[in-house]
Amino acid sequence: MERSCFPRFLLAGLRGGSGKTLVSLGLGRVLTEKGYKIKAFKKGPDYIDAKWLSLAVGSEASNLDPFLFPKNKVKDLFFSFRDDFDLALVEGNRGLFDGKDIYGSFSTAELAKLLGIPVILVVDCTKITRTMAAIVLGINSFEPNLNLAGVILNRTAGPRHRKILRDSIEYYTDVPVLGILPKLKTNPIPERHMGLISDQEYNQEVGKIFQTLSKVCKDNLDIERIINIAQEVPLFHKIKVPLFNRINKDEVCIGIVKDSAFWFYYEENFKALEAAGAKLKFLSLLDDSPWPEIDALYIGGGFPETLALQLENNRFKRQLLNNLANSGLPIYAECGGLMFLSRSITFHENTYQMANVFPIDIGVQKKPKGHGYVEGEINLKNPFFPKGYKLLGHEFHYSYCLNERIELDFALNLARGVGVCSGKDGIIYKNVFASYTHIHALGNPKWARNFVLAAKQYQLYKQSNTLPAPKIIAS
Structure with missing residues (x-):
């Protein structure tokens, strides 16, 4: 039976390296453990992050990119999964508004607006306090029709640091703080050329990585509020034609x-x-x-x-x-x-x-x-x-x-x-x-x-x- 909507949310950052990939992996694993069948997507051309997302949720991730294929096909691909999955998790790339030109063409923000996806911003709070409220305020007003549904504060130093961050954002903006993550002592997935090291080189350690990320997210994020955000979305896009026209020929x-x-x-x-x-x-x-x-x-x-x-x-x-x-x-x-x-x-x-x-x-x-x-x-x-x-x-x-x-x-x-x-x-x-x-x-x-x-x-x-x-x- 067709659903009237496809629950979904998108995790974005201010730049590459903000921590959104680790948050995406941790959240994907938490939601999967709670019994949701998650369809993961990676915005932009990326194989390594997409593979890690696949492992986190237990099914193949897909890439979404309005440059690599037409916008109508982006919609068709995304909503083609609506009847087979409970919820879509999309990981953005680079900074939220970064695109091909000064207008942000093909940016994560453009993708979010195209698909009607609420955005949760993951921000690196290293050596910053009240200024983060100004950044969140600016993000929320920079482009019209962007649904900035919440912010996750990442790499925080301690209780005092976390309190002033939360209080500042909640005082100066109407963007809810959905969680505050501590700075991890070590990166669970080290990087090298081309980004994260591939899962092919981790063997038996993959399970431990997801256990760590899942626990960090469960202990520090408002999971139920994130699920509610995902469910408060517009009706799905009607697919007019199949993604691929099947040709019945000799194999x-x-x-x-x-x-x-x-x-x-x-x-x-x-x-x-x-x-x-x-x-x-x-x-x-x-x-x-x-x-x-x-x-x-x-x-x-x-x-x-x-x-x-x-x-x-x-x-x-x-x-x-x-x-x-x-x-x-x-x-x-x-x-x-x-x-x-x-x-x-x-x-x-x-x-x-x-x-x-x-x-x-x-x-x-x-x-x-x-x-x-x-x-x-x-x-x-x-x-x-x-x-x-x-x-x-x-x-x-x-x-x-x-x-x-x-x-x-x-x-x-x-x-x-x-x-x-x-x-x-x-x-x-x-x-x-x-x-x-x-x-x-x-x-x-x-x-x-x-x-x-x-x-x-x-x-x-x-x-x-x-x-x-x-x-x-x-x-």
């Missing part, structure tokens, strides 16, 4: 490399491929188990540099990838996938051999090489995007090409973004497309259809014994 098999080195994927990308007629097989590049017969391959991003020795030692899989690429298999690779298809990766002054599909070498530096939204145009024929296609995506990589002067075939000219080198991205080799750009299927609707069509063409070539396959061109 092709698309392999997905998903292991501890490669796991940066949007769940909707998988759903789009399945709707287009693909059967998905999840594979690993870290073990030497044989792969089933596949008609195409998708290698997402991740941390190949941290597992580079294990990847190098797996000569069987490195050679397998090289053989598949040379046979004409359609391969779509994003960021970490591009790194694995290179000749080598140099990380912490050690160099590791990779699949050698492209004659390039990859280095990893301490600062981001490319970080942010990507806009570009396809200028070279390939299996996945037609020539002239306007592509939207994002990049976040500390790695870069060490030999930029080498002649390569690039399919993507970037108007915004760094790419592999000098605004060029999307290296083409036979039926391989590899780029630093990550895409979301809802913002690039031709991608899944062309992926499946390319797989079907390769399947037919195999059956006709005409391998290696000719170059496959998207329409």
Whole structure:
């Protein structure tokens, strides 16, 4: 039976690093323990926080971004979960009003207004007291139609500090204080390049992390008031069309490399491929188990540099990838996938051999090489995007090409973004497309259809014994 509303709230901050992720994880776990079926969302392009949110609530988190895909699709995706979940928890990104330009385009605040979500602001109170009331007052009046439903005071020092913070905010504003969190002695989830360390490296400690965060939230937040805020929301958005149009065609098999080195994927990308007629097989590049017969391959991003020795030692899989690429298999690779298809990766002054599909070498530096939204145009024929296609995506990589002067075939000219080198991205080799750009299927609707069509063409070539396959061109 359809609900008349979808209970929801959004946790935002004044900036990145305000503590909203840990609060989101703790609250998600508390609400799950109370018996609520929680659907978690992460605003913006982010794989690591989204994965931690998934673990906190026990189901896959989804990303919401009005830049990566149209606003009507943002609404459709969000409200498509209303009948399967009791409550939606959305974690914002960066500062509440931070966007692409001075108008805050595609900001967390814009998303909150688009979806009618009450905002709970998590603020870092380190070395601040009464001034925080001025900040909250300014936030509450900065943009019209924003529902600032409450504030959570984070990283407070002691009773006196907490009292003056609460009293100041309650005296000068009408924004309720929903809880006051102490400063934790240690960060339960340490950070490194690209943000929080992935859960893949925590193993048995994950449960203890959530126990700690859950207890902190239960002891210091007004959970029932937060639940009431989530329930006092407008009626849901009516979905007019399915998220993905299902195509009833002969199935092709698309392999997905998903292991501890490669796991940066949007769940909707998988759903789009399945709707287009693909059967998905999840594979690993870290073990030497044989792969089933596949008609195409998708290698997402991740941390190949941290597992580079294990990847190098797996000569069987490195050679397998090289053989598949040379046979004409359609391969779509994003960021970490591009790194694995290179000749080598140099990380912490050690160099590791990779699949050698492209004659390039990859280095990893301490600062981001490319970080942010990507806009570009396809200028070279390939299996996945037609020539002239306007592509939207994002990049976040500390790695870069060490030999930029080498002649390569690039399919993507970037108007915004760094790419592999000098605004060029999307290296083409036979039926391989590899780029630093990550895409979301809802913002690039031709991608899944062309992926499946390319797989079907390769399947037919195999059956006709005409391998290696000719170059496959998207329409």
